[in-house]
Amino acid sequence: DGGITQSPKYLFRKEGQNVTLSCEQNLNHDAMYWYRQDPGQGLRLIYYSQIVNDFQKGDIAEGYSVSREKKESFPLTVTSAQKNPTAFYLCASSISMGGTEAFFGQGTRLTVV
Amino acid sequence: RKEVEQDPGPFNVPEGATVAFNCTYSNSASQSFFWYRQDCRKEPKLLMSVYSSGNEDGRFTAQLNRASQYISLLIRDSKLSDSATYLCVVGNREYGNKLVFGAGTILRVKS
Numbered sequence: 001d002g003g004i005t006q007s008p009k010y011l012f013r014k015e016g017q018n019v020t021l022s023c024e025q026n027l028n029h030d031a032m033y034w035y036r037q038d039p040g041q042g043l044r045l046i047y048y049s050q051i052v053n054d055f056q057k058g059d060i061a062e063g064y065s066v067s068r069e070k071k072e073s074f075p076l077t078v079t080s081a082q083k084n085p086t087a088f089y090l091c092a093s094s095i096s097m098g099g100t101e102a103f104f105g106q107g108t109r110l111t112v113v
Numbered sequence: 114r115k116e117v118e119q120d121p122g123p124f125n126v127p128e129g130a131t132v133a134f135n136c137t138y139s140n141s142a143s144q145s146f147f148w149y150r151q152d153c154r155k156e157p158k159l160l161m162s163v164y165s166s167g168n169e170d171g172r173f174t175a176q177l178n179r180a181s182q183y184i185s186l187l188i189r190d191s192k193l194s195d196s197a198t199y200l201c202v203v204g205n206r207e208y209g210n211k212l213v214f215g216a217g218t219i220l221r222v223k224s
Contacts (some may be wrong), residue, residue, distance in 0.1 A: 041216060059212070088154075102202075104156035107156050
């Protein structure tokens with residue numbers, strides 16, 4: 001089946017640790033995105049990538065890093081510099097940027113313990 | 114002013130009711146518009162795209178008013194299963210080339 005796969009579904013991080021969230025898509029989409037959602041709030045854009053080997057900061061990039069070495073993969077690292085990382089993280093992809101609908105993975109729920 | 118604004122609700126309606134949501138956007142150069150549905154603790158899923166001429170999909174009708182910069186979603190004959198958060202999404206190839214999500218409107222359909 002074509003789609004977007006995020007892993008893990010649940011992740012627990014100790015304070016001071018870096019963790020990496022996986023996002024893989026087999027839809028042959030050029031654009032990929034990472035969003036963060038806090039309880040009762042909308043989606044906020046962390047990073048996005050229009051094409052392989054290129055990515056741009058979104059609205060809340062501080063404390064996060066990404067890479068886009070392959071078209072299918074867009075992993076997100078939550079670093080120790082992110083002071084409030086507990087949230088629901090959603091990865092999405094679209095055929096291209098801006099004009100086309102995005103499709104989401106099932107999300108990763110990150111909790112700091 | 115937020116780029117995309119929605120009434121957060123919640124809208125509490127009985128089964129069978131008709132309910133309408135509005136969404137306003139600030140960037141007049143926006144070119145693409147969508148409604149997404151998000152169930153509790155799940156990922157958003159595309160409900161429908163919104164076209165200039167308006168479009169309908171079963172009980173759902175979406176309208177776009179470019180002059181007033183708002184988008185609407187009408188749900189007829191509400192079902193219990195329609196209970197969810199509805200997200201308005203706007204895209205603009207020039208505006209950072211990204212999709213911007215509203216915070217969502219909560220709908221609760223009760224029997």
